[in-house]
Amino acid sequence: MINDRDxxxxxxxxxxxxxxxxxxPEGKEAPFSPEFEKNTLRLLKRSRFKHSLSRMFxxxxxxALMLSATLYxxxxxxxxxxxxxxxxxxxxxxxxxxxxxxxxxxRGNVGIEPGFLPEGYTLVYHSTISNKSIFLYGHKNNLPYxxxxxxxxxxxxxNYKANQNIEYFKNESTDAEFVKxxxxxxxxxxxxxxxxxxxxxxxxxxxxxGYLAKEEIVKTAQNLIVYESKK
Amino acid sequence: MDDNLKLIEEIYxxxxxxxxxxxxxxxxxxxxxxxxxxxxxxxxxxxxxxxxQPDSRRTxxxxxxxxxxxxxxxxxxxxxxxxxxxxxxxxNRDIQDLSAEKDALALAIASxxxxxxxxxLLKYDMGLSYDEIASITGKSLFxxxxxxxxxxxxxxAALEKEGCGIL
Numbered sequence: 001m002i003n004d005r006d007x008x009x010x011x012x013x014x015x016x017x018x019x020x021x022x023x024x025p026e027g028k029e030a031p032f033s034p035e036f037e038k039n040t041l042r043l044l045k046r047s048r049f050k051h052s053l054s055r056m057f058x059x060x061x062x063x064a065l066m067l068s069a070t071l072y073x074x075x076x077x078x079x080x081x082x083x084x085x086x087x088x089x090x091x092x093x094x095x096x097x098x099x100x101x102x103x104x105x106x107r108g109n110v111g112i113e114p115g116f117l118p119e120g121y122t123l124v125y126h127s128t129i130s131n132k133s134i135f136l137y138g139h140k141n142n143l144p145y146x147x148x149x150x151x152x153x154x155x156x157x158x159n160y161k162a163n164q165n166i167e168y169f170k171n172e173s174t175d176a177e178f179v180k181x182x183x184x185x186x187x188x189x190x191x192x193x194x195x196x197x198x199x200x201x202x203x204x205x206x207x208x209x210g211y212l213a214k215e216e217i218v219k220t221a222q223n224l225i226v227y228e229s230k231k
Numbered sequence: 232m233d234d235n236l237k238l239i240e241e242i243y244x245x246x247x248x249x250x251x252x253x254x255x256x257x258x259x260x261x262x263x264x265x266x267x268x269x270x271x272x273x274x275x276x277x278x279x280x281x282x283x284q285p286d287s288r289r290t291x292x293x294x295x296x297x298x299x300x301x302x303x304x305x306x307x308x309x310x311x312x313x314x315x316x317x318x319x320x321x322x323n324r325d326i327q328d329l330s331a332e333k334d335a336l337a338l339a340i341a342s343x344x345x346x347x348x349x350x351x352l353l354k355y356d357m358g359l360s361y362d363e364i365a366s367i368t369g370k371s372l373f374x375x376x377x378x379x380x381x382x383x384x385x386x387x388a389a390l391e392k393e394g395c396g397i398l
């Protein structure tokens with residue numbers, strides 16, 4: 001039997017022999033019809049067009065894949081999950097507990113967008129220490145600081161140690177009720193004349209508090225947007 | 232991709248007349264010939280990555296084999312008699328010259344019938360797989376494979392007859 005190596009060796013010569021045996025007029029122009037010439041040119045051009053379309057399509061696919069990969073990297077990372085616990089103490093006061101899995105991507109600075117502020121309040125102070133950001137709003141008649149301040153603190157719970165109890169209030173006059181902040185469970189707490197709304201949203205522990213009316217505090221909390229700041 | 236299109240345009244410009252005469256020789260019809268050439272161009276586009284230089288004899292034979300295959304397809308569709316047992320007549324060639332080339336196997340391949348020669352050239356000269364050959368020739372994979380096997384057997388027998396023995 002003939003093997004592939006021998007065939008590979010002889011095939012070029014066989015091809016030349018075959019070509020030489022063909023009785024084809026070299027150099028003679030074929031009498032193509034004008035329709036054929038036109039159609040063939042169109043065929044070749046259409047291929048070029050098809051190729052540029054397919055190239056565009058391929059480029060779009062690549063861009064889409066890159067975007068998906070980026071989105072996956074950004075969005076599909078496991079977000080940390082934390083839950084807020086609340087218990088009224090027997091001998092007065094209450095205990096807030098945060099149970100966090102400590103997971104989630106490290107996030108940058110926190111920004112807030114208050115959708116509602118009680119009349120006359122403006123931002124007077126802002127600082128970030130570690131994972132906690134403080135935003136202080138003062139009333140225009142009592143600047144810079146006063147008992148009328150409205151405080152918003154945001155704590156990023158990413159990498160937060162799990163099961164930390166934060167004993168908040170030991171005051172006998174402490175009272176609390178459940179409030180809903182968008183889809184999150186929160187608590188409205190009164191401690192004397194200071195009112196608090198606390199909740200966990202997007203793995204941020206958010207506190208809004210001040211010496212304001214309940215409606216103002218709750219409305220401020222319900223309209224507050226917390227986001228990861230680029231700066 | 233643009234290079235490939237340039238290449239196919241070059242091939243068309245270079246071999247259009249040869250393609251025409253090859254196809255016309257088989258089909259004897261202007262419109263069928265032009266159909267065969269257009270189909271051949273589309274097939275050549277699919278296999279353009281197998282063509283390195285438009286100006287080589289390898290490319291020339293590849294293009295002519297595609298044209299032949301397309302012309303045969305058209306003949307099949309038109310239910311014409313197929314020249315499957317067509318053999319090239321080498322009687323006029325100088326046998327001494329061929330022996331001087333010391334490649335009896337090449338001569339034997341070139342002397343095979345159209346079907347067998349085409350499969351071997353596509354397989355060993357163009358490096359196509361049996362699948363690809365089947366798609367060019369319009370035959371089944373099994374048929375292409377069997378043709379190759381038959382060709383090899385025939386070559387071995389021819390060489391033995393010529394006294395070259397099994398290679």
